[in-house]
Amino acid sequence: MTDDSTDQPIVAVCVVSDRLSCPQDYFLLDRTEDGKEDADLWRDSIFGRRCYRYLCYKKANPKPDEDVLVDVAIINEKDSVPAGFTVLEQTDDTREKSLKKKSLCFRWMSYRLTNAAISKLILLSKAMRRSPTGFTIIGDVNNMFLCFKMVGLSKSTYVGADDLCSQNAPSSRTAETRLSMSSVGNALPYSLNPTAIAAGPTANHSSESNQPPLVNRLVSVTKSPLSGIPWHLNAQLREATRLQNITIPKIICKTMYDLDQQYEYSFRLENSAINCLPLDNS
Numbered sequence: 001m002t003d004d005s006t007d008q009p010i011v012a013v014c015v016v017s018d019r020l021s022c023p024q025d026y027f028l029l030d031r032t033e034d035g036k037e038d039a040d041l042w043r044d045s046i047f048g049r050r051c052y053r054y055l056c057y058k059k060a061n062p063k064p065d066e067d068v069l070v071d072v073a074i075i076n077e078k079d080s081v082p083a084g085f086t087v088l089e090q091t092d093d094t095r096e097k098s099l100k101k102k103s104l105c106f107r108w109m110s111y112r113l114t115n116a117a118i119s120k121l122i123l124l125s126k127a128m129r130r131s132p133t134g135f136t137i138i139g140d141v142n143n144m145f146l147c148f149k150m151v152g153l154s155k156s157t158y159v160g161a162d163d164l165c166s167q168n169a170p171s172s173r174t175a176e177t178r179l180s181m182s183s184v185g186n187a188l189p190y191s192l193n194p195t196a197i198a199a200g201p202t203a204n205h206s207s208e209s210n211q212p213p214l215v216n217r218l219v220s221v222t223k224s225p226l227s228g229i230p231w232h233l234n235a236q237l238r239e240a241t242r243l244q245n246i247t248i249p250k251i252i253c254k255t256m257y258d259l260d261q262q263y264e265y266s267f268r269l270e271n272s273a274i275n276c277l278p279l280d281n282s
Helices: 161-167 171-185 194-198 214-221 240-245 256-263 268-276
Strands: 010-016 026-029 054-059 067-076 086-088 102-110 116-124 135-141 144-152
Touching: 010 026, 010 086, 010 116, 026 116, 054 116, 067 116, 067 135, 067 144, 116 135
Parallel strands: none
Antiparallel strands: 010 054, 010 067, 026 054, 067 102, 086 102, 116 144, 135 144
16 A cells, blocks of 8 residues: 555546455555544445445556546436546456445546646545545545545656657647647636647757747647538528518417407307298108
């Protein structure tokens, strides 16, 4: 089990059925925050086989393209999974069901595309009515409250094998990759880090010295799927100005009584005609 005192973001989460099965470099959440209760997420009855479930998570300095945890949700077992979330369905050690009557959902996002991530998960016992400073309560699971803590991400320079390879790749491919990341960011609920998106492997090429800034180049390359399609007003609508002089009649609202009075018919003429007909003696 690793130390959980750092503010590194969480990069992996799992559930185990045995404390000793906690993966290497993961932090085992086996006690509530006050240390008074066992943080077992299952807690079945005392009869029958005893089951245990413990939450584990890994913290690290992520690579630029690595995902970090940005949101957590607890839903009922039969509820639909929120958009953008993934469900932790099985335990990591025995491949059994992770929770009873509940489901843990996590939302992950690329390290490049967010300025904040979750760095710590805790469980509060019922005795703790308030979450610690800086923590947000997610929901109730097995009479305990799951909480998380968000931290800002410092975008330190990272040069890995992928970045070294990208330096030798054509510049058009690099721009295309950054362009797709920029377009994805417009639909995200989290704030992007434009510096990280625009930043990339820097090389002193004389051919790039006279080029416009990267952001301007990306904007100029961006094209809508409808680009090039001419837009014209329908010919039938071009003469719509002649409809401006039309007077719309006033509609008077009437009650059922008003309608009965207006359209009442007594059938007196018909009844008198019937009375004047000769009797049929046959």
